Amino acid sequence: DQQVKQNSPSLSVQEGRISILNCDYTNSMFDYFLWYKKYPAEGPTFLISISSIKDKNEDGRFTVFLNKSAKHLSLHIVPSQPGDSAVYFCAARANTGGFKTIFGAGTRLFVKA
């Protein structure tokens, strides 16, 4: 049972344009959300996060939006750069029983020069 879903396996964007990566979740107990970026043969790297009490968090070119009523979050990258090409994982945590992180299956982003 996938509690965190990334329905787009891949996304291709032109350099300079906006990349929008989407994520849906089913567990209403989740109250903290994270995005990780992963290059081949490396571990995931933390990118940005958002608490459930907020609806937006911005860090440079990266913005995460949270819509709790829709159980949906998105990561916006603008402007997209070729170096952003990687797999992006959406992840979530619940405030119950430890703080293990539940990951989605990832979306592979290709930014074309």
Next chain:
Amino acid sequence: GEEVAQTPKHLVRGEGQKAKLYCAPIKGHSYVFWYQQVLKNEFKFLISFQNENVFDETGMPKERFSAKCLPNSPCSLEIQATKLEDSAVYFCASSAMKGMDQPQHFGDGTRLSIL
């Protein structure tokens, strides 16, 4: 160190053999997590430690899998009597403190191939 160090990078075992993976968390980090990634899909949580104590083991298979974090030693994940389905990349992560907002820092993983 400043990075989570996982060894070996790649481990090949015949079905039925034992596999042991190691993880050295970032110095000063008290929390260690193990995840399993099968076929480049989502990461499945296995177990977490607070120092040498098991913090959450709800993801650990009941049989064949065990893990330890002993003082002054790398943490380890051991799989007895490996099966083909154990083939995966095993990631270790560490964090400095307990808390929802604490990012976990990941190692580069150990790719376990069961033949």
